[in-house]
Every structure is written in structure tokens, then in C-alpha cells.
Amino acid sequence: MGDWRSARSMRILAIDSGHVSYTDMDFRFGSRDVIIVPTFALDSRFMQRSSYHHDFTCQATATTDIGTVRTLVFSRYKIESVTVEVYESHSGSLRLVLEQEMERTSATGARGSMFTVPWHWTEFVDKSPDRYWFQIETVDMSGEIYHSELRPFSINGLTAKVSWTWKEFQVMGCQWNQLYYPIMWSTLAFLFSLVLVPQTSLTFFENQFMSKFLSPKMTRRSS
Incomplete structure (x- = not known):
């Protein structure tokens, strides 16, 4: 997916065993020789799913899906090594707790290759969705080092809070399908009030005027 005309940006979307992940690229600052798309672990800020907690509690499924770290790497040149680095956040700083080299599991002739490595995922089970990053x-073969975006993950399937800009919130943070009925009924109530309030006010002022107009006449007749 891309917005090339106005933003020169592109998003690579990957689906791995039902897990959806993506990487955004901005080509306004030039092209990239290496593109890294981690497919697991998932970014706990954006790409969790409703059945993820069930996968975590189901040991048989969890061993298959969350028992390995996986990433896609697209490169112009030959990739010499791929390493996963896991950090623990503590008091605003990050401490390296795991560094492990990954193995290529797809054909070597492809421009894009899948790299995987088994890990002890139970060590990263935590109640906080952003404790581990x-x-x-x-x-690559020229010795250049490239890094993917540092992102939080939650093996438990918990969702981390995201600080949105207003435009980001409108596009990605707002659940418009859940707001459809509240917005519809609020709009109908507002339109109904536009009709009802003037009519009620007019009736009220007419009654006030008639009572003031008829009151002196009734007083003179009674006298």
C-alpha cells in the first residue's frame, strides 16, 4: 500500500500465521537498501488481535505461533547476518536482555527472505504491555548495519497505550464503526431540537403575550 503522489510513503503489510504486521517507509528522504518487516513478535501498540490471548493460553497453538521470532528482510545486497535484540525498559532506560542470531528459512535466491530463531517466550510474560521492546x-555484505524500528511487544496479548496526533487519531485511533450509532442518534437529536426548540419557544412567548394582552381587559371588565 502506498501514497506516492502526495507523501512518497509506502506500507508493507505481512500476514504470518494470522498475525498482521507492517512497516512504514518514507521515501522523501531517499530509497532504502534494506527493508525489515518483523512478523513476530507483534507491536503491542497497534497489531494485537482479539484471539491473541487465546493463543497465549492454548499451549499447543502458542508453541507454533509464538515459539519463534520471525522477520522478513528485503535487501539489494546479500545479507550476512540478522540478529534479534530484546530490551527491558526500566525507569526510562533500556537494558539488553537477549541478543540472538537468526537463521534464514526461505530460499537464498529471493530478494526477500524470512529469518527465524526459537526463543524462550515464557521469560517475557508480563502484566505490562510495554515492558519489553x-x-x-x-x-549486509558491505558491512552496513541496519535496524528495524524499536517496538514494544506483549506475549500476553495486552495492548499498549498510544499517543496520537489529531490526524493519526482520526485515521487509525478512532473506531468509526463503534461510533456510527452514537453519532447518528446525536445528529437526529440535534436536528429534532432545531425543530422543537423554536416551536416550543414560539408557543411559550405567544402564551405570555396573550396573557399580558388579555389581563388588562379582564381587569377593566370586572371593575
């Missing part, structure tokens, strides 16, 4: 480091 990870990134992928790649080194």
Missing part, C-alpha cells in the same frame, strides 16, 4: 539488526 525488540528490534532486528541486519548486516
Whole structure:
């Protein structure tokens, strides 16, 4: 997916065993020789799913889906090594707790390759959705080092809070399908009030005027 005409940006979307992940690229600052798309672990800020907690509690499924770290790497040159780095956040700083080299599991002739590595995922089970962060480091044949975006993950399937700008909230943070009925009924109530309030006010002022107009006449007749 891309917005090339106005933003020169592109999003690569990957689906891995039902897990959806993506990487955004901005080509206004030039092209990239290496593109890294981590497919697991998932970014706990954006790409969790409703059945993720069930996968975590179901041991048989969890061993298959969350038992390995996986990433796609697209490169112009040959990739020499791919490493996953896991950090633990503590008091605003990050501490490296895991650094492990990954193995290529797809054909070597493809421009894009899948790299995986088994890990002890139970060590990262935590009640906080952003305690652990990870990134992928790649080194190509020229010795250049590239890193993916540092992102939080939650093996438990918990969702981290996201600080949105107003435009980001409108596009990605707002659940418009859930707001459809509240917005519809609020709009109908507002339109109904536009009709009802003037009519009620007019009736009220007419009654006030008639009472003031008829009151002196009734007083003179009674006298």
C-alpha cells in the first residue's frame, strides 16, 4: 500500500500465521537498501488481535505461533547476518536482555527472505504491555548495519497505550464503526431540537403575550 503522489510513503503489510504486521517507509528522504518487516513478535501498540490471548493460553497453538521470532528482510545486497535484540525498559532506560542470531528459512535466491530463531517466550510474560521492546539488526555484505524500528511487544496479548496526533487519531485511533450509532442518534437529536426548540419557544412567548394582552381587559371588565 502506498501514497506516492502526495507523501512518497509506502506500507508493507505481512500476514504470518494470522498475525498482521507492517512497516512504514518514507521515501522523501531517499530509497532504502534494506527493508525489515518483523512478523513476530507483534507491536503491542497497534497489531494485537482479539484471539491473541487465546493463543497465549492454548499451549499447543502458542508453541507454533509464538515459539519463534520471525522477520522478513528485503535487501539489494546479500545479507550476512540478522540478529534479534530484546530490551527491558526500566525507569526510562533500556537494558539488553537477549541478543540472538537468526537463521534464514526461505530460499537464498529471493530478494526477500524470512529469518527465524526459537526463543524462550515464557521469560517475557508480563502484566505490562510495554515492558519489553525488540528490534532486528541486519548486516549486509558491505558491512552496513541496519535496524528495524524499536517496538514494544506483549506475549500476553495486552495492548499498549498510544499517543496520537489529531490526524493519526482520526485515521487509525478512532473506531468509526463503534461510533456510527452514537453519532447518528446525536445528529437526529440535534436536528429534532432545531425543530422543537423554536416551536416550543414560539408557543411559550405567544402564551405570555396573550396573557399580558388579555389581563388588562379582564381587569377593566370586572371593575
